Amino acid sequence: MNQSTQPQGAALQMNTRQIGLRDIVALIIRRRWIILAISLSITAVATVSTLLSAERVTASARVMVIGRDAETPSFDRIATNWDLVMSTAAQVASSMPVAEAAATALIDSVRVIAATDPDFPAVTSVGQLKRVLLRNVSCNQVGESNILNIMFSHVSERFALLAVDAIMKAYIDFNTQSQQNQPAVEYYTEQISEVQSEIESLLNDRAAIINKAGVMTLETNFNNTIAHVRNLEYSMFQARSHRQAYESQLQHLQELIREDPLYVPLLGDSGALIFATARDHLEQAQRKLAETRTKYQEDSEWVARSRALVDDAQVILLRERDSYVLDIETKVQENLGREKAFSDALAGQMASLSGYPDVQKDIESLDMRIRAQYDLLEALQLKRGEVRLKAQTDSRISNLYPLDEPFIAGAVVGSKKVLYLVLSILFAITLSLIVAWFVDNQDHRILDRMQAERSLDVPVLGSISSDQK
Secondary structure (H helix, E strand, O other), X not given: OHHHHHHHHHHHHHHHOOOOHHHHHHHHHHOHHHHHHHHHHHXXXXXXXXXXXXXXXXXXXXXXXXXXOOOOOOOOXXXXXXXXXXXXXXXXXXOHHHHHHHHXXXXXXXXXXXXXOOOOOOOOOHHHHHXXXXXXEEEEEOOOOOXXXXXXXXXXXXXXXXXXXXXXXXXXXXXXXXXXOHHHHHHHHHHHHHHHHHHHHHHHHHHHHHHHHOOHHHHHHHHHHHHHHHHHHHHHHHHHHHHHHHXXXXXXXXXXXXXXXXXXXXXXXXXXXXXXXXXXXXXXXXXXXXXXXHHOOOOOHHHHHHHHHHHHHHHHHHHHHHHHHHHHHHHHHHHHHHHHHHHHHHHHHHHHOOXXXXXXXXXXXXXHHHHHHHHHHHHXXXXXXXXXXXXXXXXXXXXXXXXXXXEEEEEEXXXXXXXXHHHHXXXXXXXXXXXXXXXXXXXXXXXXXXXXXXHHOOOOOOOOOOOOO
């Protein structure tokens, strides 16, 4: 029983024992072929790939993303899920619609670059350029901010800058267009076209009725007469309103004059200056008379002269007032005459319409339908205009703002290639050691004297090699 448990304790002791430098060296020696195979394979592939890879530059452009609509701000304190917003922005910026729009805008410049640079990769179509853009573009969030970093890598520095600028602008345009209600514009345009077709059909029916009845000239005269009647009614009502206003003003002014014969109106028009001047002269004369009476006797010549000046100023003021009253009376008579003239002309025009044929009833029915269609057309055009105005507003107010011009963020040149090669070699060695340790750990055979002493916990006096067997 004790003999069977002793090897188990030795094995447990071996498993809990820490691996030292001697064990690592022994592992490398035992599993040298595995280590060499893995490390040399990875190193060879990395060396060939690094040496054959062309020098590439990475152009970058940064865009700030606003988490709300700039046109309709929200004042609710709702936290924005920036992880979702920025992840969506990165996916959209590197999507096919954005790449296709950028390729369409960039194809002419690419052809010019290809014509001047023989080493530039040949790109002949928008589809090829789109695939190049999708293969080399990448987007990520700058830290924890709301800034999206758009990067594009290529062997040509000029093309990389042009490409990242085109992608940034295409992304902003695509984001703006996605917020516009283009289906609504198309729907209203289709409805407007149908209403216009209906109006044209009704107008053709109306023309057929008129031509059949032979009243084309009469209808034209009738329409002209109706228009003239409306103008006469408007002019008559305008003259009547002016007359009534002047009559009311004149009546009120006459009542005030009857109550106070010396009443002078306070005007707010151009006549105010004349009345103000005459009133000032009267007040000055009255003050002069009061001062004279304090210095001289009532029957003196000086007092008589001052009283005469007051009377003259009062006469002038009353004369101006009477002229103003007469002017109002003249305007009343003028508007009364104009009203009567318009009324007589209106009566004559209305009498000329009594002989219009009965076919007008059918025409009026069609006109009502036509007016209804025109009203519908106007409403549809207004709605389409509102949608288009909203779209134009979205194009002026965007929630994406470019922060800077495209710039070169990094380049893969000779020094970086050496660094990448060194890192690849270190990775190959590390991976080979891990695989060797895993394989050796799964192998429970005793392969040397050291493992025998460690497993059996007894000294080994000698060993017999496979040749001595």
